[in-house]
Structure formats: C-alpha cells, structure tokens
Amino acid sequence: xxxxxxxxxxxxxxxxxxxxxxxxxxxxxxxxxxxxxxxxxxxxxxxxxxxxxxxxxxxxxxxxxxxxxxxxxxxxxxxxxxxxxxxxxxxxxxxxxxxxxxxxxxxxxxxxxxxxxxxxxxxxxxxxxxxxxxxxxxxxxxxxxxxxxxxxxxxxxxxxxxxxxxxxxxxxxxxxxxxxxxxxxxxxxxxxxxxxxxxxxxxxxxxxxxxxxxxxxxxxxxxxxxxxxxxxxxxxxxxxxxxxxxxxxxxxxxxxxxxxxxxxxxxxxxxxxxxxxxxxxxxxxxxxxxxxxxxxxxxxxxxxxxxxxxxxxxxxxxxxxxxxxxxxxxxxxxxxxxxxxxxxxxxxxxxxxxxxxxxxxxxxxxxxxxxxxxxxxxxxxxxxxxxxxxxxxxxxxxxxxxxxxxxxxxxxxxxxxxxxxxxxxxxxxxxxxxxxxxxxxxxxxxxxxxxxxxxxxxxxxxxxxxxxxxxxxxxxxxxxxxxxxxxxxxxxxxxxxxxxxxxxxxxxxxxxxxxxxxxxxxxxxxxxxxxxxxxxxxxxxxxxxxxxxxxxxxxxxxxxxxxxxxxxxxxxxxxxxxxxxxxxxxxxxxxxxxxxxxxxxxxxxxxxxxxxxxxxxxxxxxxxxxxxxxxxxxxxxxxxxxx
Numbered sequence: 057x058x059x060x061x062x063x064x065x066x067x068x069x070x071x072x073x074x075x076x077x078x079x080x081x082x083x084x085x086x087x088x089x090x091x092x093x094x095x096x097x098x099x100x101x102x103x104x105x106x107x108x109x110x111x112x113x114x115x116x117x118x119x120x121x122x123x124x125x126x127x128x129x130x131x132x133x134x135x136x137x138x139x140x141x142x143x144x145x146x147x148x149x150x151x152x153x154x155x156x157x158x159x160x161x162x163x164x165x166x167x168x169x170x171x172x173x174x175x176x177x178x179x180x181x182x183x184x185x186x187x188x189x190x191x192x193x194x195x196x197x198x199x200x201x202x203x204x205x206x207x208x209x210x211x212x213x214x215x216x217x218x219x220x221x222x223x224x225x226x227x228x229x230x231x232x233x234x235x236x237x238x239x240x241x242x243x244x245x246x247x248x249x250x251x252x253x254x255x256x257x258x259x260x261x262x263x264x265x266x267x268x269x270x271x272x273x274x275x276x277x278x279x280x281x282x283x284x285x286x287x288x289x290x291x292x293x294x295x296x297x298x299x300x301x302x303x304x305x306x307x308x309x310x311x312x313x314x315x316x317x318x319x320x321x322x323x324x325x326x327x328x329x330x331x332x333x334x335x336x337x338x339x340x341x342x343x344x345x346x347x348x349x350x351x352x353x354x355x356x357x358x359x360x361x362x363x364x365x366x367x368x369x370x371x372x373x374x375x376x377x378x379x380x381x382x383x384x385x386x387x388x389x390x391x392x393x394x395x396x397x398x399x400x401x402x403x404x405x406x407x408x409x410x411x412x413x414x415x416x417x418x419x420x421x422x423x424x425x426x427x428x429x430x431x432x433x434x435x436x437x438x439x440x441x442x443x444x445x446x447x448x449x450x451x452x453x454x455x456x457x458x459x460x461x462x463x464x465x466x467x468x469x470x471x472x473x474x475x476x477x478x479x480x481x482x483x484x485x486x487x488x489x490x491x492x493x494x495x496x497x498x499x500x501x502x503x504x505x506x507x508x509x510x511x512x513x514x515x516x517x518x519x520x521x522x523x524x525x526x527x528x529x530x531x532x533x534x535x536x537x538x539x540x541x542x543x544x545x546x547x548x549x550x551x552x553x554x555x556x557x558x559x560x561x562x563x564x565x566x567x568x569x570x571x572x573x574x575x576x577x578x579x580x581x582x583x584x585x586x587x588x589x590x591x592x593x594x595x596x597x598x599x600x601x602x603x604x605x606x607x608x609x610x611x612x613x614x615x616x617x618x619x620x621x622x623x624x625x626x627x628x629x630x631x632x633x634x635x636x637x638x639x640x641x642x643x644x645x646x647x648x649x650x651x652x653x654x655x656x657x658x659x660x661x662x663x664x665x666x667x668x669x670x671x672x673x674x675x676x677x678x679x680x681x682x683x684x685x686x687x688x689x690x691x692x693x694x695x696x697x698x699x
Contacts, residue, residue, distance in 0.1 A: 077098070077100055078100055078101055079100075079101060080100060080102065081102055082100065082102060082194060083100060083102045083103040083106050083194060083195050083196065083197070084098075084099065084100040084102075084103055084192055084193070084194055085098070085099040085100070085103050085119070085192075085193040085194075085195075086098040086099070086190050086191070086192055086193075087119055087142070087190065087191040087192075087193055088190065088191075089142075089145075089146045089180075089188045089189070089190070089191055091139070091142065091143055091146065092120075092139060093118045093119075094118060094119040094120065094139075094142055094191070095116060095117065095118060095119070096114050096115055096116070096117055096118075096119055096122060097115060097116070097190070098115065099111060099114060099115070103195070106195070106197050107123070107161055108161055108162075108163065108164050108170075109122065109164070119138075119193070120135050120138070120139070123159070123161070123162075124162070125160075126160035126169040128169065129158075129160065132158075134157060134158065134159045137154075137157070138154075138159075138176075141154060141176075141178055142178060142191060145178045145179075145180050145188070145191055146180070146188050146191075149180050149182060149186070149188055150180065151177060151178065151179040151180065152177070152178050153175070153176070153177050154174075154175060154176040154177075154178075155175060156173050156174065156175050156198050156201075156202055157173065157174060157175075157176075158171065158172070158173050159172060159173075159174050160172055171199070172197060172199050173197075173198050173199045173201075173202040173203075174195045174196060174197060174198065175195070175196045175198055176193065176194065176195045176196070177192075177194045177195075178191055178192070178193055178194075179191070179192040179194065180192075223245075226245065226247055227247050227248065228247075229247055229249070230249065231249060231332055231333065231334050232247065232249040232250035232252075232253045232331075232332070232333040232334065232335070233245075233246075233247045233249070233250060233330070233331065233332050233333075234246045234247070234250045234261075234266075234330075234331045234333075235319060235328060235329075235330055235331075236266055236282065236328050236329050236331065237319070237327055237328035238327065238328060239286065240265040241265055241266045241267065241279075241282060241328070241329065242263060242264065242265055242266075243261045243262055243263060243264055243265075243266055243269075244262075244263075244328065246258055246261050246262060249335075250331075250333065253301075253310065253312070253333060253335050254269075254270060254301060255301055255302065255303035255304065256269060256270075267279055270301070272300050272301060272302050272307065273299060273300060273301070276299060276300060278299070281294075281316060282316060282329050285316045285317070285318055285329050286318065286326060286328070286329055287326075289318045289326055290318075291315060291316060291317045291318070292315070292316040293314075293315050294312065294313065294314045294315075294316075295313050296311050296312075296313060296336060296340055297311065297312050297313075297314065298310070298311055299311075299312055309337075310335060310337050311335070311336050311337045311339075311340040312333045312334065312335060312336060312337075313333070313334045313336050314331060314332060314333035314334070315331075315332045315333075316329050316330070316331055317329070317330045317332070318330075361379050361382075361383075361462075361463075362379060362460045362461070362462055363376060363377060363379045363380030363381075363382075363383045363384075363460060363461040363462065364376060364377045364379070364380065364459075364460055364461075365380055365393075365444075365458070365459055365460070365461060366456070366457075366458050367444075367456065367457040367458075367459075368455075368456060369418065369454050369455050369456060369457065370455060372394055372395050373392055373393070373394060374392070374393040374394070374395075374398070375391060375392055376390070376391055376392070376393060377391070378391070380393075380461060383438075383440065383461055383462070383463045384401050384430060384432070385401075385430075385432030385433055385434070385436075385438070386433075401430040401431060401432075402428060402429070402430055402431075403428065403429035403430060403431055403437060405429075406428040406429050409426070409428065410426065410428050413425075413426040417444065417446055417457065418446055418454040418457070419454065422445065422446040422448075423443075423444070423445060423446070424442065424443060424444035424445075424446070424457065424459060425442075425443050426441075426442055427439060427440065427441045427442075427464065428440055428442075437465075438463055438465045439463070439464045439465045439467075439468040440461055440462070440463060440464065441461070441462050441464045442459055442460070442461040442462075443459050443460060444457045444458060444459025444460075445457065445458055445459065489522060489525055489526055489529065492522060493519065493522045493523075493526070496515055496518050496519050496522060497519060499511075499515050500512050500515040500516060500519065503515060520566060543668065543669075543672065545585075545586040545589060545672065545673075546586050546587075546588070547584060547585055547586055548584070548585075548586075548587060549582055549583075549584050549696055550582070550583060550584075550585075550587040551580055551581065551582055552581040552582070552583045552590070552615075552622060552624075552693075553579070553580060553581045553615070555587060555590065555591055555594070556574065556594060556613065556615065556624070557574065558591075559591050559594040559595055559598065560572045560574055560594075560598065560613065562595070563595065563598040563599060563602065566599075567602050569602070569609060570601075570602045570605070570608065570609055570610060570611050571609060571610050571611070572598060572602075572611045572613065573610060573611065573612050573613065574613045574615075575612060575613065575614040575615070581615070581617060581622055581695070582695070582696040583622065583693055583694075583695065583696050584694075584696040584697065585673045585693065586669075586673065589669045589673070590669070590673065590693070592665070592666070592669065593666040593669050593670060593691065594624075594626075596662035596663065596665065596666045597626040597662075597666065597689050597691075598611060598613075598626060599662070600628075600662060600663070600689075601626050601627070601628035601630075601687075601689075602628075604628060604630045604631060604687070605628040605629055605630025605631070605686065606630065606631075607630075608628065608629045608630055608686075610629060611626065611627070611628050612625075612626075612627045613625070613626055613627075614627070617695065620694060620695060621675075621692045621693060621694050621695055622692060622693050622694075622695055623690060623691070623692045624690070624691055624692075624693075625688055625689070625690050626688070626689045627686060627687070627688040627689075628686050628687055628688075629685075629686040630686050630687070631683070631684065631686075632681045632682050632683040632684055632685055632686055632687055633679070633681040633683070633687055634683055635683065638679065638681055641663055641679055642663050642664055642666075642667040642677065643664060663689075666691075670691045670693070673693055674693070674694055675691055675692050675693040675694065676690075676691065676692050677689070677690065677691040677692075678690050678691075
C-alpha cells in the first residue's frame with residue numbers, strides 16, 4: 057500500500073468497515089467481474105430496502121437474473137446497456153456514471169413491476185496485480201425527481217398547447233382583436249382583421265406604440281378610453297364609434313363596434329388592454345341611407361295623401377298612417393284597425409269581392425289589387441283603390457301584408473262621365489255607320505255588275521274597314537255596359553265546335569297571311585251560354601293572334617275537354633308580351649307598347665271585354681307568353697249539363 061494508508065488491518069477494522077457498508081445510507085451492491093453473470097456477493101441494507109429484496113435471495117445470483125428487464129416496457133434495452141457499462145468498467149478499470157435511466161423493480165412475490173428511475177455509479181476495485189477484483193454498483197433512486205420533472209414538462213406542454221390553440225383561434229377569429237401592453241400601448245398581438253381595419257401590415261404594427269403608428273387617431277379620444285380601462289380596470293363598450301383612419305393614402309371615417317377589456321396578469325395586476333372590434337361601416341351607411349329613404353318616402357306619402365297600412369295577419373291588426381283614417385272618413389286619428397272595423401266601412405255589395413281578393417292575395421297570388429266602395433259616417437259613398445304585397449315565413453305561411461290605399465272617387469266620377477260620353481257617341485255613330493255600310497255594299501254590287509273590278513275591290517276593302525269600325529263601336533258600347541253592370545246575355549244550348557269553325561272561317565277570310573289551324577275538334581261539344589258573346593271572345597282572340605304575329609303564317613287553336621269543362625287555347629308565334637306587362641293584359645284600355653309594334657298599336661278593348669264575358673259565363677281566362685316566342689291565350693267554360 058502507499059504511504060499514509062492503513063498499514064495494518066485487524067479484525068476490528070474489518071468489522072467496522074463491514075458495519076459501515078451494511079448500515080450506511082448509501083446504496084451499494086458488490087458484483088463479481090464475471091461477465092456475463094456478474095454475481096452479487098454483497099449488498100447494503102439501504103440497497104436491499106430500495107430494491108425490495110433480501111440478502112439471502114440475491115447473494116450468489118446473477119445481477120440480471122435478480123433485476124431483469126420489465127417485459128411490459130416495449131423495446132427496453134436497460135439490461136443490455138447495463139451489461140455494456142459493466143464490461144466497459146472491467147476493460148477500462150475506471151468508474152462509469154450512468155445518467156438517469158428507467159429500470160423497473162419486480163414487486164416481491166409477484167410478476168408485477170414498479171417503475172423506478174436511477175443514476176448509477178459502477179466503481180471497479182483492483183487487486184495487487186491491478187486487475188478488477190470487484191465492482192461496486194452504487195445506484196441512487198431519483199424516481200421522485202424524474203416524476204416531478206415529467207409533471208412539470210407535461211404542465212408546460214399543456215400550457216404551450218393551450219397558448220398555441222389560443223393564438224391560432226386569435227389569428228383565425230372573424231373579428232378584429234389586438235393586445236396593447238403598458239402605458240404606451242405597445243402592440244403585442246394583432247390578428248389579420250385588425251390589420252385590415254387599420255389598413256396596416258402586422259410588421260408595421262407589431263412591437264410599436266399603437267398611437268405612433270396610427271397618428272390620425274391621436275385626437276379621437278381613443279387614447280383616453282384606453283387609459284381609463286388600463287388604470288380603473290373597467291371595460292368599455294363602444295357602439296358605431298366613428299374612427300378616422302388613413303387607408304391607401306386617403307383619410308376615411310370607419311365606424312366600429314368595439315370592446316376594451318383590461319389584460320390581467322397572474323398576480324392580478326393590469327398590464328395592458330385587449331381590444332375586440334367589428335367594422336360596421338357598411339351597416340351604418342346602409343342604415344343612414346335607409347333612414348334617408350324612409351324620410352323621403354314619408355315626405356312623398358304626406359304629399360301624395362296615400363294611406364299606408366301594415367297588416368299583421370295572425371293578430372288581425374292593421375297599423376296605418378293618419379291619411380288612412382282620413383281616406384275612410386274617420387274624424388279620429390285611428391292608426392290601428394281590425395278587420396271588423398274595416399268591414400263596417402265597406403259598401404255591402406262589395407264585401408264579398410273584398411274578402412275574396414284578400415284571401416286570393418294571402419293564399420294564392422301574394423299580391424292585392426282591388427277597387428271597392430266604402431260608406432263614410434256621413435253616408436256618402438267613396439271609391440277606394442288598395443294594393444298590397446304579402447310576406448311569408450319559413451313555412452310559407454302569410455304573416456304580413458304591406459300596402460297603400462287611395463281615394464279614387466274623383467277618378468271614378470270622371471270615368472263615369474267618360475263612359476256616358478262614349479256610350480252617347482257610340483249610339484250616335486251606329487246609325488251613320490250602318491247607312492255607310494249599306495251604301496258601300498250597294499256601290500260594290502253596282503261596280504261589280506258593271507265589270508269595274510278595281511272599284512269593287514276598293515269598296516270591298518272599305519267594307520272591311522267599316523266592319524272594323526263597327527266592332528270598335530260595339531266594343532265601346534260593351535265597355536260602358538260592363539262598367540254599368542248592364543252587359544246582357546242570352547243563354548242557350550249550342551255547339552261550341554260548330555261556332556269555332558264558323559268564327560275561324562270568318563277571320564280567315566280577312567287574312568291572306570296566316571293559316572288558322574284548328575287542332576282536333578272532331579266530336580260535338582255542347583255548351584250552355586251566350587253563343588254570340590262567346591263568339592265575340594273567339595273573334596277577339598283570333599284577330600289579335602293574326603295582328604300581333606307579323607312575319608308568321610300560322611295561328612293554332614286547340615280544344616280539350618275534361619269531365620266538367622272545356623279548354624280552348626289560341627296560340628300565335630309572334631312577338632309575345634313583355635313579362636312586366638302580362639299581369640295587366642286583361643285590364644281596361646291596356647295597350648302594350650313595343651319597338652316591334654307600330655306606333656299607337658295595342659291590344660285595345662278586346663281582351664278586357666273577352667275576360668269579362670268569360671267571367672260572367674262562369675269560366676276562367678288567362679295567358680302565357682314569352683317575349684319573342686309568341687303568346688297563348690286560354691279560356692275554360694263549363695260543359696252543358698245535358699251532356
């Protein structure tokens with residue numbers, strides 16, 4: 057031994073060393089350097105306690121048989137690594153330290169393992185020849201330290217994950233969000249919507265005092281609001297706040313709804329402000345324009361004396377303006393009406409038609425357009441024109457109807473005078489026109505007998521024009537009769553197919569440009585009605601079909617019969633009727649104006665009279681038309697009961 061070391065080892069010294077080894081706090085196990093076995097020859101009590109073993113069970117056994125790998129840990133290489141370390145100690149004859157590693161311990165009298173983490177120092181003991189006599193395996197149980205570190209790491213990872221998720225949500229949020237730190241309001245976080253709102257990039261804003269970047273808002277009062285939130289901790293809510301901003305070099309006013317919230321630190325202190333903003337500039341401008349439009353509309357309504365009404369269908373209550381009450385002759389400024397109140401004013405003979413028009417608008421067409429009479433409290437009768445539009449819910453149920461009402465009594469009186477004038481003139485014209493037609497026919501026969509064909513043809517054309525003039529006179533008389541509810545009918549049983557062929561032949565004689573083609577009228581179809589009036593309808597429809605299909609050569613008439621009714625279709629292939637005019641086609645004096653029509657041309661009174669005739673024969677009339685692709689007029693009539 058070297059000088060200064062213990063020269064003499066007596067039995068007491070050995071006993072003392074043995075006692076220190078066995079009873080000391082350190083964990084020791086002495087292994088033989090007999091790879092691959094590495095037999096355990098001694099162990100301290102601390103080692104035995106830490107590994108849950110007893111000395112008789114491990115002494116003389118292989119270290120790796122005593123402490124095998126945990127088979128439940130997939131891919132564990134602890135045993136292999138430990139063998140390699142021990143072999144390295146034998147070769148190098150130097151101590152080797154192992155950083156913390158998992159090496160599970162078998163639970164006594166079971167096949168279960170307890171997770172353990174260790175740091176290990178393997179120290180060689182050399183003999184006099186310098187060879188490794190023993191290896192001291194000195195492990196330190198660091199399981200608690202490792203688990204605490206793992207928990208801290210998991211907690212840190214969870215916090216980082218939440219932070220990452222919050223940042224992702226923050227950046228993807230559809231509203232503008234920003235975080236401003238400190239009294240200088242340094243931009244710590246800003247998402248794309250806020251960049252867009254400010255008209256700046258993230259690089260221009262991040263890390264900068266917000267009022268140094270947006271100098272234009274320094275006098276807007278925003279900084280004072282942020283100060284209040286930062287120093288008092290009270291949130292601030294702004295609604296439609298005008299903010300001056302410079303975007304693309306131009307100054308503009310942006311309206312925002314925003315919330316400023318204090319940013320709290322874990323210790324409860326306030327370190328900044330969180331801003332959440334929504335750009336409502338478009339909504340504000342739209343509302344201002346709507347308010348301006350409403351003001352203009354109200355001014356127009358006041359000037360026009362139109363009554364305006366808003367019907368809540370389910371509540372059966374109608375909100376109105378003051379003009380509505382005035383139109384109904386009410387001395388009170390009534391602004392809420394029920395259907396019962398309205399019906400009290402309606403002329404008795406018009407109540408049924410009024411209710412029918414309301415029901416038709418609510419449940420069929422969605423549109424109201426009706427003229428009716430009302431009786432004022434002073435017993436005077438007034439004509440009213442009301443139009444409206446129905447609004448439906450998601451179940452297609454009518455919930456609301458908006459409209460206007462107007463007193464048309466003066467116009468009705470003017471129409472009455474006009475009808476009287478037309479009736480008088482028409483009657484006065486009938487006699488000279490009849491005489492003119494008779495003279496024309498006499499002259500035509502005379503020139504025809506004399507062989508003067510040119511004069512006869514001219515007189516024939518003159519006779520056709522007289523016939524047209526005669527039809528116009530009859531139409532004018534019919535209009536006055538319809539308006540006065542004096543249109544007379546002579547009902548009888550007649551053959552519709554025979555009547556159709558006769559009318560088609562008459563119209564065909566007046567046209568050398570179109571072929572009137574009747575489709576499938578082979579059987580006898582009997583109707584009970586006014587044969588002359590229904591013939592008048594056929595004449596009107598066929599004449600119009602020829603007149604308003606210039607450049608074409610065909611008019612198609614189709615007749616079908618069902619169980620109880622007949623349907624006749626007159627189809628032309630001409631210019632058609634504009635879509636926006638089709639709802640008006642059967643109204644009185646309506647005339648379609650088109651660049652394809654000659655100046656002053658139109659459908660005249662024929663369709664109005666035809667519609668009234670069909671209605672009074674308990675039938676229906678309607679049309680379908682596509683501009684540029686012709687028109688089809690339909691009418692249906694009930695079949696005779698005798699069939």
